[in-house]
């Protein structure tokens with residue numbers, strides 16, 4: 495990964511344009527000069543950088559949720575090692591240790607099988623996993639019989655640009671069908687949901703030890719929490735060194751009702767996820783036009799929000815990549831990130847060319863936010879009967895993109911300039927910027943309308959064969 499990233503930076507002459515080990519602590523808009531001032535600190539220096547445009551790409555699942563530590567009584571006397579999956583410390587020895595993992599999401603499901611590898615534990619020690627509410631787990635199609643075929647064909651297919659694009663399109667379309675059938679209201683939604691739940695429960699019963707079946711059975715709709723593509727987690731639960739505990743409390747108090755459970759622990763690993771809603775852009779103080787404070791404004795308006803996930807009114811020339819409502823649960827986040835970048839490059843172009851001094855999204859931001867919150871209300875994340883990191887306890891969705899990624903692609907193709915207030919420079923065009931022609935939406939709808947019934951039939955008729963979904967259990 496490092497080699498790849500370095501090669502890309504080298505290819506595009508970026509190496510000496512990147513300043514590492516630096517944190518932006520504050521962004522302030524200077525309305526007189528139409529520019530941003532960024533306060534950048536390193537271990538030794540504190541500097542101010544001026545910029546016509548700022549693009550924030552600070553991510554949202556980087557700050558670990560450590561609240562568990564505050565909630566666990568007696569933690570202050572715990573003498574072992576503690577780490578979060580996001581802050582892995584290779585210097586902590588794991589071989590032969592008793593390890594407790596808190597959490598039952600994707601991170602924990604990927605971690606536990608690795609911890610049980612002989613090279614990690616040297617055959618001794620134990621791994622105890624403590625879960626609160628189980629996630630739905632689906633077999634990973636890429637790990638089944640398809641894997642051999644995939645590994646055989648893909649290098650040849652993706653060597654050509656056409657092959658790579660076609661593969662991406664096919665995978666993208668399959669995932670989009672899931673969006674329409676399981677995440678959004680669907681006429682046969684209830685039936686499809688029950689059908690899928692039956693399949694996943696069957697998978698659970700086939701793979702996981704019987705003693706854990708009830709503990710691992712979710713009591714909410716599939717898709718409400720992030721679905722786990724099983725990376726071998728269920729299989730490894732049979733390992734005699736493994737124990738699973740379930741606690742319904744909000745913390746890892748090691749007693750369950752009247753029954754106290756003592757978990758031998760040398761190393762405590764928190765796979766407790768992140769609090770992205772609370773932490774979104776929190777590493778920076780952002781002051782926009784008329785001293786507007788971004789986080790204050792978000793609080794006043796109900797929660798984090800942003801026009802198409804990329805901009806906020808009162809914050810000219812500031813753009814977000816992977817900003818509010820740009821997460822997805824059913825497909826790759828990177829496709830959405832690419833759409834945002836594509837949009838930002840177009841909107842920033844007249845500023846870069848010196849024709850425009852400032853661009854600020856207007857009431858379209860509030861309109862978009864209303865649309866997003868409305869669409870979120872009947873989505874599976876709000877109605878599925880679970881808590882998740884997409885929607886906060888007040889019902890505010892600051893995280894997930896509630897529409898199809900096709901729509902995301904469409905709205906990012908070219909800016910609707912009517913939504914933007916533009917301050918021109920002296921070089922600015924005599925004609926206002928116009929709405930550029932968009933690929934007609936009705937063509938997109940026709941393609942999707944054809945794909946949905948075909949895809950639904952495909953799913954309903956069980957064309958995803960038993961062989962792929964339910965491999966015989968390895969003993």
Ligand SMILES: Cc1cc2nc3c(=O)[nH]c(=O)nc-3n(C[C@H](O)[C@H](O)[C@H](O)COP(=O)(O)OP(=O)(O)OC[C@H]3O[C@@H](n4cnc5c(N)ncnc54)[C@H](O)[C@@H]3O)c2cc1C
Nearest residue numbers: 516517518519551552553554555556777778816826827828
């Ligand atoms: C365990 C895990 C697995 C995932 N797997 C997938 C996957 O398989 N597919 C997928 O599409 N997505 C996945 N995601 C989601 C993933 O986070 C995003 O797809 C991707 O990392 C987002 O990239 P990013 O550059 O926006 O953010 P990040 O990768 O989080 O990068 C943000 C960067 O900004 C820096 N930063 C933050 N604040 C400041 C500041 N104030 N000043 C300077 N720098 C700052 C951070 O240090 C970091 O380097 C996963 C997430 C997690 C946590």
Ligand SMILES: NC(=O)c1ccc[n+]([C@@H]2O[C@H](COP(=O)([O-])OP(=O)(O)OC[C@H]3O[C@@H](n4cnc5c(N)ncnc54)[C@H](OP(=O)(O)O)[C@@H]3O)[C@@H](O)[C@H]2O)c1
Nearest residue numbers: 562597598599600601602626627720744745746765766767
């Ligand atoms: N593509 C991939 O392969 C991949 C892999 C890993 C992660 N990810 C991404 O990263 C996101 C985060 O994944 P994650 O697994 O790190 O976090 P997560 O999905 O938020 O899961 C956190 C887990 O910790 C539990 N937990 C939190 N606090 C607890 C406490 N005090 N006591 C007991 N249990 C507690 C949660 O239980 P509750 O559910 O009861 O709150 C949940 O099971 C995912 O949603 C996904 O988007 C992707």
